[in-house]
Amino acid sequence: MSADARLFAPATARNREFILAVLRRHLPAAGTVLEIGSGSGEHAVFFAAELPGLRWQPSETEAGALASIRGWIAHAGVANVADPLLFDATAAQWPLAAADAVVAINVIHYSPWATTPALLDGVARLLPPGGVLYFYGPYRRNGAHTAPSNEAFDGWLKERDPRFGVRDLEAVVAEAAARGLTLAEVAEMPANNLSVVFRRA
Incomplete structure (x- = not known):
C-alpha cells in the first residue's frame, strides 16, 4: 500500500504523548x-x-479509512x-x-448514544478479567460542560448529526458498571478532554 493514501489528523500529534x-x-x-x-x-x-510488547489491532467502520491506516503502517514500518x-x-x-485491552479515542461523541452501550457489550464479551478499556474525549460532568469550548463543540456535533454529542461521564460509567467494567481512572487531559479507564471485573 502506497504511503500516498495516508490521511493526517492534526490533533493526533497534539494529544498522543x-x-x-x-x-x-x-x-x-x-x-x-x-x-x-x-x-x-x-x-x-x-x-x-512506543509499546513494542503489544500487538495493536486497528479498526474502522468505513472502508475508505483502511487505506490510510495501511499507508501509515507501511510508512512507519512497525x-x-x-x-x-x-x-x-x-x-x-x-x-x-x-483482546487484552480496547482503546477508543474520540469515538463515542461522534456516534449515536446507542453505540456506547452496544460497544460496552462487545468489550465485556471480549476482555478477560482485569482487561482494560480506555476512552478519550470530551465529557460533561455532573450534567454540565467542563468548558465553553466543549459546549460549542457539542453544538457543532449536533449540527452535523443530532444523534452525536458530548456524553455525560456519569452515564457512561453507569453503563460500563452494568457490564462488569469498573472505573479505574479519570485523568484530565489538554483541551478539556478526559482519559477514562475501566477494568473488567
Whole structure:
C-alpha cells in the first residue's frame, strides 16, 4: 500500500504523548490491543512503536479509512500493527475472539448514544478479567460542560448529526458498571478532554 493514501489528523500529534502516558499506566506489557475507530491510523503506529510488547489491532467502520491506516503502517514500518479490521462496534459479533485491552479515542461523541452501550457489550464479551478499556474525549460532568469550548463543540456535533454529542461521564460509567467494567481512572487531559479507564471485573 502506497504511503500516498495516508490521511493526517492534526490533533493526533497534539494529544498522543498525553494519551501514551495514561496507556503506559494501565496497559499490560504484552498482549493484543483492539483500537476502535482508528481514523487515519496515526495513533495506531505511534502507540505500537512506543509499546513494542503489544500487538495493536486497528479498526474502522468505513472502508475508505483502511487505506490510510495501511499507508501509515507501511510508512512507519512497525511490525506489531495488524492489518486493520473493517467492523462496526455495535455488531453482535466482533471479528476478534479476545483482546487484552480496547482503546477508543474520540469515538463515542461522534456516534449515536446507542453505540456506547452496544460497544460496552462487545468489550465485556471480549476482555478477560482485569482487561482494560480506555476512552478519550470530551465529557460533561455532573450534567454540565467542563468548558465553553466543549459546549460549542457539542453544538457543532449536533449540527452535523443530532444523534452525536458530548456524553455525560456519569452515564457512561453507569453503563460500563452494568457490564462488569469498573472505573479505574479519570485523568484530565489538554483541551478539556478526559482519559477514562475501566477494568473488567
